[in-house]
Amino acid sequence: MIISLFLSSFSIAQNIRSSKAEIINPLGAWNCIIYGSPDLGNENYSFSFASDYSVLVSKNEFEEERFWQNISPWIINDKELFFTDSRMARDFRGDLNRSSLGGDWRTSNSVGGWWCTRLDEEVDHSFYNNDDNQKVGSIIPLIPEVMITPAYPRQAHREGLEGSAVICFEVLPNGEIINPEFLELSDEIFRTSSLDTLMSTKFKPWGHLVDLESRPACRSYMYRLDYAY
Amino acid sequence: MRSVNLACILSLFFFLDISNSIGQFVDPQKTIVGGLGNEFLSAASFAIIMGQYDEGIRLTHLGLNRYRPSMGDRAAALSNLCAAHAAKGEPDKAIPFCNDSMDINGRNWRVFVNRAYSYYLKNMLSEATNDLDSAASLRPDARQVIQLRGMINERGLLPRVIMEDHQ
Numbered sequence: 001m002i003i004s005l006f007l008s009s010f011s012i013a014q015n016i017r018s019s020k021a022e023i024i025n026p027l028g029a030w031n032c033i034i035y036g037s038p039d040l041g042n043e044n045y046s047f048s049f050a051s052d053y054s055v056l057v058s059k060n061e062f063e064e065e066r067f068w069q070n071i072s073p074w075i076i077n078d079k080e081l082f083f084t085d086s087r088m089a090r091d092f093r094g095d096l097n098r099s100s101l102g103g104d105w106r107t108s109n110s111v112g113g114w115w116c117t118r119l120d121e122e123v124d125h126s127f128y129n130n131d132d133n134q135k136v137g138s139i140i141p142l143i144p145e146v147m148i149t150p151a152y153p154r155q156a157h158r159e160g161l162e163g164s165a166v167i168c169f170e171v172l173p174n175g176e177i178i179n180p181e182f183l184e185l186s187d188e189i190f191r192t193s194s195l196d197t198l199m200s201t202k203f204k205p206w207g208h209l210v211d212l213e214s215r216p217a218c219r220s221y222m223y224r225l226d227y228a229y
Numbered sequence: 230m231r232s233v234n235l236a237c238i239l240s241l242f243f244f245l246d247i248s249n250s251i252g253q254f255v256d257p258q259k260t261i262v263g264g265l266g267n268e269f270l271s272a273a274s275f276a277i278i279m280g281q282y283d284e285g286i287r288l289t290h291l292g293l294n295r296y297r298p299s300m301g302d303r304a305a306a307l308s309n310l311c312a313a314h315a316a317k318g319e320p321d322k323a324i325p326f327c328n329d330s331m332d333i334n335g336r337n338w339r340v341f342v343n344r345a346y347s348y349y350l351k352n353m354l355s356e357a358t359n360d361l362d363s364a365a366s367l368r369p370d371a372r373q374v375i376q377l378r379g380m381i382n383e384r385g386l387l388p389r390v391i392m393e394d395h396q
Contacts, residue, residue: 033395042394042396044396142394149390152390157388158379158380159378160378219392220392227386229355
């Protein structure tokens with residue numbers, strides 16, 4: 001059983017690698033930000049993708065117990081990962097060409113995005129697939145220690161351009177930001193100011209409270225112009 | 230007809246000239262030489278180009294009174310008066326000349342730009358935007374239109390950036 005599981009896992013990994021050397025292998029656990037839901041706001045979930053094509057999900061909440069639940073099978077189609085959170089009828093699509101797992105999601109009436117970093121945790125899918133077994137975990141909220149508001153790009157101001165940017169990144173236990181990645185950028189003119197400001201941000205160190213893994217987070221910038229006359 | 234061209238070029242120079250302070254430049258290919266039909270208007274154009282606005286205004290008035298300019302020349306000369314007064318920072322004097330010029334020729338985009346700039350000086354940004362839109366409808370790619378649009382936007386649009394963390 002273990003051998004067959006290992007072989008099938010190896011086979012899936014091989015298939016993924018053979019289709020494109022650089023694409024992300026989703027197998028394993030991921031710590032994810034899900035944003036854009038008008039009802040739920042920002043959500044922090046962990047996903048675990050198994051070689052038997054099952055997906056477990058666990059909501060990360062501060063000082064709360066978390067439960068791994070089986071939500072749906074996952075598939076890869078043309079460098080894109082698809083799975084569904086059947087509890088909320090939310091369809092996820094992941095772009096495996098990115099540097100880290102993430103993409104967009106949609107329900108019948110809303111859309112949003114998600115972005116993950118690797119979670120160094122092994123999840124026994126057979127255990128959680130069988131019943132409502134649970135796993136305890138907790139997450140400390142990220143608190144900005146230094147945060148700077150970006151300057152509106154002068155050229156955009158002169159041209160009357162509005163726009164937005166969404167950047168996802170990892171936060172090291174010492175509060176520093178690494179690996180920023182633009183998920184949305186309405187206009188190149190907003191790239192520099194968004195990125196410069198983000199990289200000037202520092203979060204309160206949190207690693208000594210839990211463990212030494214980096215954590216995913218995203219920040220959105222909305223550039224708006226209001227008429228003064 | 231040549232003086233009309235001269236006056237139109239003058240309008241162009243005017244706006245470029247007043248824009249020098251914000252980094253514009255004068256196109257050297259549009260050098261004006263003397264000896265055209267209405268000597269006063271020619272000299273007035275040159276004076277305004279050189280930044281001698283008072284002399285340009287005086288000569289333009291002479292050109293309008295001592296000659297019998299065609300309607301086209303008259304419209305251009307009035308536009309120049311508007312431009313010169315605006316360049317002097319006198320929008321209240323400039324705007325009536327722009328209005329008179331528009332009454333004669335309502336399709337001169339430079340007059341709209343000149344009046345838009347005059348309104349801009351008076352901080353009447355809504356009126357300035359309306360005139361600039363009219364100028365843009367006649368000549369959307371004109372450098373002066375784009376330049377003034379930027380100036381109006383910088384003064385009239387308040388920027389803000391909303392940040393939101395997702396974690």
